Amino acid sequence: MNTIKDINIDGKTVFIRCDFNVPKDEFGNITDDRRIRAALPTIRYCIDRDCKVVLASHFERPKAGVFTPEHSLEDVAKRLDTLLKIKNNLYFDDSKSGAVITPRAKELFNKMNNGDVLLLENLRFDEGETKNSEEFAKELSQFGEIYINDAFGACHRAHASIDAITKFYKKEQRSAGFLLAKEVNFFSKILQEPTRPFVAIVGGSKVSGKLQALYKLIDSVDKIIIGGGMAFTFLKQMGYEIGKSLVENDLLEEAQKVMNKAKANGVKLYLPVDVVAAAEFKENTTVKYLPSQEIPKEWMGLDIGPATTRLFREVLNDAQTIIWNGPMGVYEMDKFAKGSIKMAHYVAETHATTVVGGGDTADVVARSGDIEEMTFVSTGGGASLKLLEGEKLPGIVALEAE
Secondary structure, eight states, rough: OGGGGGGGOOOEEEEEOOOOOOOBBBOOBHHHHHHHEEEEEEEHHHHHTOEEEEEEEESOOOOOOOOOOOGOSHHHHHHHHHHHOSSOOOOEEEOOOOOSSOHHHHHHHHHHOOOEEOOOOOOGSTTTTTTTTTHHHHHTTTTSSEEEEEOGTTTTTOOOOTTTGGGOOOGGGGOOHHHHHHHHHHHHHHHOOOOSSEEEEEOOSSSSTHHHHHHHHHTTEEEEEEEEEHHHHHHHHHTOOTTTOOOOOGHEEEEHHHHHHHHHTTEEEEOSSSSESSSSTTTOEEEEEGGGGGGOOOEEEEEEOHHHHHHEEEEEOOOOOEEEESSSSTTSSSSGGGGHHHHHHHHSSSSSSEOOHHHHHHHHHHHHHHHSSSSSSOHHHHHHHHTTOOOOOOHHHHHHHO
16 A cells, blocks of 8 residues: 555645544543544644645544534544644634534635645544445545545544545555554564564453454464453363353353464463452452452452462563553453553563554553553554454555555
8 A cells, every 4th residue: 555655745635534532531631642643743744745634533433413522523623733733724613513524614624725734523423434435435535635544543444434435536646644554564564574482462351352363363473361351261161260250151162262272383371370359340349369260159350460460471571572452450440450550561671572452451551651661552452453363454455455
């Protein structure tokens, strides 16, 4: 696929699909603007070349056609204005109409000068976005002579602004932005040419969401660490009493297949040897540190225990490449965050190339204060997982198409 430097954009109108789906607190304040910051190099590159820049993004899942303040990109526009520090104007469609392509958006677009930036309202206010509507995509394409996709975090979805819109641009009129190109190149290189030993850390709540990634990773890695809620499906398959811990009973056989494949490939597979267990998921609940075999029937494992963190640290000692996707416990609650935080410290302390797979894992390394120590932190959890599974992402396939 073309990258932004491969095509001529000087003085043209450029439509950039970004991923500004950033987390907010209960008061509507942006708590992590990494995705906005990650888009700045592409936006500034276009501004420096005298382009008129139109930005578009989704945000969460609003009801189409209905304006809801909590789903508006107005806060993103304010943060973007602060970060860009451009001399020219940053426009935002503030008509609050619950639509994307409004008379106000067209009015702002028509009065743009070179170097100006326009941010459209949340793409998902139009039902055509998630339906991959060609009609909606054609309307969006009127906002740019050039199409740039810089939304890696949304590339695994065949939506109008990611997939259908590319049909209205010739090969030489569309490309990947700097962020998208960097993400794809990094994951491709890591999986194809890792410096060994190569260790994968896979966590999170469910096996079902990461089963294909596990199968694929076993073909590439030397060691694999499994933590988080998904570990209990493996522990139950091994015959352990896991109490009321999260488990997917329909995937017990699949868990066995993963373990069998690891053994057949000579890949060392590590599971928690102890857990932080509690009778209920509450901040003030009583907890016990127990071996994985000794969880009481009415209790549940909510984090990896201290012996497991020491074991996992030893596993990482000689690593030269580490890829991490998924926390080690229910890190949102401080009482059950220690395993994930310690894992972040241990990964940061290694001399390995360290790749963090977006989403919750990026949140963990940000909370632990280790984010600057990581070699690469992906902006897309779901998209990075699909790449690990070896899948073709619709957004990338659309850019590659003739």
